[in-house]
Amino acid sequence: MAITWDGVARSYIPADELTIPESLRLHTAAAEAVDPVTFEVIRYSLLNTNLEHGQTLQRLCVSPVTMITRDFQPSITTETGDLVFLGPYLQYFSNAQSLTIKWILENRADDPGIEPGDMYVSNDPYVGTPHQPDTIVAAPVFVGDELFCWVSNVLHHADVGGSVMGSFCMDATDIFADPPAFPPFKLVSGGHVRKDLEQMFLRQSRLPTNVHMDLRAAISANFVAAGKVTALVERYSAEVVKAVMNRVLDAGEKTIDERLAKVPDGQWSHRLYQEAAHTGDAGAYAYQITVRKEGGHLYVDNAGTDPQTGSINVTYAGFSGAFLAALTASLTADLAGAYGGVYRRVHFDPTPGTLSCADFPAAVSPSGIYTMETLISLSGSVISKMLACAEPEVARLAIGPAHPSFYGLIAGGMHPDGTPFIATNADNMIGALSASPAGDGVDFGGHFWIPEGTASNIEELELLWPMLFLYRRALPTGADGAGKFRGGRGFVEAGIPWTVPGMAAAAYVDESFPKAVGTFGANPGSAGHFRLKHGTDVVSKFASGEVTLDFDATAGLEPPVEAKGPLLMMGADAMWEWTGGNGVGFGDPLARDPEQVRADIAAGAISADTAARVYGVVDGDTAAVRADRLAERLAAAVVPAEIQTAPADATIRVLAGELAIREEDGAFVSATGRAVLAPAGGNYKDGCAVLERPLHSTEPEYRTREGRAGWEIVYREYLCPVTGRRIDSEIVRSGDPALHDIVIGSLA
Incomplete structure (x- = not known):
């Protein structure tokens, strides 16, 4: 029996040919030739229009997760939703907008219709978003009475409802305990916002004012981008601009074809495990990706992934977006977001009803800090295996796995004046890049899947939320992340409630085992941790000028914390500490150059005792120590x-x-x-x-x-x-x- 990928009973996967009503006229005419100068002017104009779209979002949004972290993505697509340009922001949004636009074309063109000045909004993961806080606003751009292209954006909203503040509902057993998921609806009609539908969307949020302003920012940014595309068409003609769009797609396809020609045909697989499907669970669950390369095409499946359960699921949109983000970062980063042609050579064959391609009504809201990062890390690993078998100029492009979770803390409560706050701490944007076949990873190097992502300035966070931060410093390099080339270093951060009687931790990451496996013989990466103490003396020490800098040395009661636990109440005397993670290494740690280890000791990145334990590097005969370790x-x-x-x-x-x-x-x-x-x-x-x-x-x-x-x-x-x-x-x-x-x- 054929599987129906309709965006209702299960995820939406568009067919090669969309079913679009004839009543919607599409602009497809393209000039046969465009002179090189005009081509470059238009190509860069489109690229810069998309970059300016992103900058407009950043300047107009008020939530730190968008304004500072850059948890958003603008794009330009063709009239049928094929990606032309993507921005340097969150890369696994790469196909979310494309999927949503294709669904709109197939399901909304007749009723209520697609017309000039319209915009559609959706946060439905079964249609195209990774999870409900990621909300798409898509705007058609017309030339006359023909649909010429689309401009759109997707951004993470601070709260869109659900059973937990911040909308990461760890305890959800299905989507009915998740935030509401709205299939695409026409929020803007003929240039005017429909207040009734806007109020319906805002009514779900605990922070309606913030969400309202960010939603209006998304609408405004689309108007700006659409206006620039229209001006470009008026100057050079629709046929010429469409020809440039088509050639950009063709050039991307040619690039991936040339690079895949240097990879032998074959098949590569990788498997990662995540823990705890919901609050109170202590199970471990498998995710697997296999890539088969035949000629100039890649065929991707998720066979071997466990059945959907709890809240650690994601739909097809997340699965495909994670893989495409890792693939383009490795193989075609020089295309600067012009990835639509690359996507033509990637074919997905997912198994429905699994953790990485869940069917309705699976819960998916926590995927933004768990499953998406698991799949990006998994994709990076399997692509690294594939590239290891390629010719040297392509093999060197491998970038390895990312952090398998987005470490951080979402907390909430009331400001002293009684207004609510939800603090989405995204400082893990500091990141740490894994080692590659050519050298060590990058300390505090961010994440390849969000190039423009930044961590907040501590003072900004203290201004926004009633918190006081005690320290933010580098993690030591121990066994976690060790290898012939070591992974980049992560960080640790600690804080306390400030000027309030307390708050609650709604989402946090405390892993009982590392998820990212070392590449080709390297050690595993870090396990992320969240720790909490009640009844501390941190505040009383301020009177004597003492600032607490050591969690272990601080008095107080430390309760056990679970991987996906319930809300944790934190009084005014509480202190928390959470870690990012060290990136994974590459190759056997006992093959690391001893001089590189000694350089890390001199830099304070590793102690001499740890160097001896992990790398076998000692003041005496290192070769003899290593020989004994290998024999053991x-x-x-x-x-x-x-x-x-x-x-x-x-x-x-x-x-x-x-x-x-x-x-x-x-x-x-x-x-x-x-x-x-x-x-x-x-x-x-x-x-x-x-x-x-x-x-x-x-x-x-x-x-x-x-x-x-x-x-x-x-x-x-x-x-x-x-x-x-x-x-x-x-x-x-x-x-x-x-x-x-x-x-x-x-x-x-």
Whole structure:
């Protein structure tokens, strides 16, 4: 039985040919030729119109999450919704607007119609948004009586309703406990805002004034962008501008085609786990992505992902947006947002009813801090595996996994004057970039999926919300993020309520195990933590001029915190601390250049004791210490009964880290030990020595308490059976099979 992707019973996935009523006239005529100078002038005018659209949003919005963090995205699409230009803002919104516009064309063109001066609003995840706070405003641009193109934006609103302030409803078991999801409705008709529908939308919010101003900002920014496109058409003609749009799409498609030509056909998979589907849950849940490359096309599926449950779901819009954000950041970042042509070469085949392609009525509102980041990290990992098999000039483009959650805190309460506030702390925009095949990650390097995202100035937050911040500083580099090249450093931040008797923490992240797996033998990244103490003496110490800078040394009662717990009440004597995370490393930590480790010690990024524990770098004989560590690994591992090695005259090509192939027959081998791991098409893990232990027992950075999801998670290391070098690793539920994650060559 055919699956119906209609945006009602399940997500909307448009067909190759849209069903659009003939009553809506579309502008499709394009000039056959455009001279190079005119082409560049129009192309840059369109690009700058979209950038100015984003700047207009930033200046008009009042919520910090948009005004400061840049949690928004403007775009220009063709008349049928194909992306022409995207801005340098939140990249997984890349196809959200396109999907929504295509749905409007198929479902609203007859009734109530699409006319000049109209704008449609939607926050329906089953149509096109990642979750309900992300609200799309889409405006058609007409030339005469023909629909020429669309300008649109999507931005995150501070609160759009639901059972929890801030609209991240961790306790939701289905969408009926989530914020309302509005399919596209015509909010602006003929240039005039329909007050009845605007009031309907605002009525759901705990912060209607803020949402009202941000919604009007979105409408105004669309008017500005539409006016600039219209002026461009009046100057150069609709046919010439449309020709430039089409050529921009064609150029993007040509670019991805040229780069995919340097990637062999094959298949690559990766799997990540998230914990706790809802408040009170301690389960671990699998998400998987597989990419098959055939010729100049990519085929993406989510087979192996667990069935939808609780509130950790996302719809097709989020799944596809996450993958496209990671793909374009890796392979085509130089296209500067002109990604529509790239999308032509990516084909999705999702399994419905899963965590990453949920059917109605699954709850999805918390996806903005959990599932979306899980899928972006997962996508970055699987794309890195694919690019590792490519020719060198393409392989070097790999950027690795992102943070698997958006660490932070959403708190709320009342200002001293009695007005409500919701504090969406997005300081994790400070970020940390993972290591690459070429070098260390970037300390405090932001996130590749939101290039223009910024963290707030502390003073700005203290001005906006009744809070006092005690410190914001770098995380140390320990085992988390270690590798031949280490991940970038994250940060830790602490604060207290100020001038109010208390507040509540509505959304926070406290992980019992790290989610991001190290790339090609590197250690896992950080687990994000949220900690809280009641009854502290922080405020009383101010009288003697003492500022608290150490959470552990602060007196008070620290209650246990769950991954997705309930509202946490915080009195005036409370103190909280939360961490971002270190990015993951690349390659075996025991292969890191000792001088790089010593440089980190000198810079204060790592202690000498930790350097010895994690990297085997000591003042004495580092080589001997490392040799002992490798031998200890093999002694504790299950080693294959028979080990074959490639002859000395065999040509070995390193893919990444310790994983290589023998050029003569494509067999997988280890780079330093030259152990033959599997024939071409086989699973290289079958020939590895395997060391499996509870993850919490491996390093202090990964400890957790019994009863939490992380207690049952195991760390599975795949080692060269000759040298003990780590080739790869997996963080898995005990008993889950090894993933056959790299197949090079045709699958026919």
